[in-house]
Amino acid sequence: MKRKDAAMPIGELAKKLNGKLLGDPAVIAGGICALNEPQESFICFARTRAGLENVSFDSLRKTAAVLVDSLDAAAVHPGLNYIVVPDPQSALLSLVEVFYIPIPKIEGINPKSDIHPSVKLGSGVCIGAFTSIGENCLIEDDVVIFPHVTIYPGVTIGRGSIIHAAVVIREDCQIGAASIIHSGSIIGADGFGYLSRDAMAAQKIPHLGTARLGDRVEIGANSCIDRATFGTTSIGDDTKIDNLVQIGHNCRLGKQVLLCGQVGLAGSSSVGDRAVLGGKVGVGNHVVIGSDIRVAAISGVSRDIREPGDYGGYPAVPVSQWRRQITSLRRLPAILKQLKIRTNGEED
Structure with missing residues (x-):
């Protein structure tokens, strides 16, 4: 995806996400970044509160806000803004729509593509250069096929599907x-x-x-x-x-x-x-x-x-049984040692 040239106050973002803002609502955010790679004026994403435990909070001060699932007063660090939401992953999807656009689609049918005359193309189909489509294929509406795709005869591709290069x-x-x-x-x-x-x-x-x-x-x-x-x-x-x-x-x-x-x-x-x-x-x-x-x-x-x-x-066995097997396996050397002592009457 490509980042939009867009910015929004974190107060508005918190409302959009139905979240609770702890911090300055006027701070401007312009994108999303990883927790371990904080960026200036971006929103940092923590899947759970536990994900914050091994992070340098000094490095997060340049971010616009941290998106988390829960927070108590003791966990708030001065100088950081927080947006608290029930499900950070779902909230992240909403943020993606705000700050990013999908990969640019190819437009129309490239003249360097090789399409058999018997192929049936729906409306809005886009086909990239050097793609080959064999006879009697059906490509339904709004399908996007990127360059260098090879489609043999008799294939059907349903509406709105995306076929990437190669x-x-x-x-x-x-x-x-x-x-x-x-x-x-x-x-x-x-x-x-x-x-x-x-x-x-x-x-x-x-x-x-x-x-x-x-x-x-x-x-x-x-x-x-x-x-x-x-x-x-x-x-x-x-x-x-x-x-x-x-x-x-x-x-x-x-x-x-x-x-x-x-x-x-x-x-x-x-x-x-x-x-x-x-x-x-x-x-x-x-x-x-x-x-x-x-x-x-x-x-x-x-x-x-x-x-x-x-x-x-x-x-594969039920996971409870598997864990018992692993525990027993770890104890096996000590058990064998004890068995050898009892059998031979002396320690190795």
Whole structure:
């Protein structure tokens, strides 16, 4: 996003955010900055009050105000202004609208793009230079496609979606409305499927299916969603996928799923609605993860998990059990030492 040439008194901002101002309402703010990188006359964002504990308050004096969720009198530092709101993250979204504008859209259809005559373009479509769109594609209203995108034949892209530079969408894939695909991602590449026979080289299995993204899906940079062997690899509405995520052939993700960076789903696995997988979680092939399940980072899911709750470890187990395992593991050297003393009758 690009910062607007805009400024507003923090008293007005506090009213806009339905927050409580502790400080001088006439101070002018012109943007938003990170807590550990304070900038002159900007509003500093602290997700929680605890986030202020390790910050140099002298460095914050040049900011316009600090946005926090709660504050008591003892925590107020002289010379600082505070805007207290119930939910700083939601308030931050409102501040973004005040001070920033979205990345500038490309305008119209660049003459250096390569669009097959059979392609159906809706109204308000914008297409950047050196983008290639194959035959029989449907690009609905208000879609923005940045430069150097490759779209194979038979693809549908829903209304208002944004496809960033260097994305590849393979043949017959479907992208829902208001979705965002970030640079370097590939939708619908062949899955990792091979037939192995003794004394013979692995033979590639054709992947004749497709991949389908629902509405309001966001795919981070350099992520891959493989097409199905047969049928469809599907991503449900409102699902958000981080950078560097691998989703294998025939996987099925429900609605409002969150996948953090470097998650890997093996072929034909499924993830239920509102599930959250932390960074580097690995999921085995054909494994089912139910709805409303959260899996801690760097866990391995090798068998089905259907009961809602929090899980962690390898193999992933309920988080309370995982913590007991970790505690026991830390005690293991001392236990083994005691066992050796009792067995041998002497200390090493």
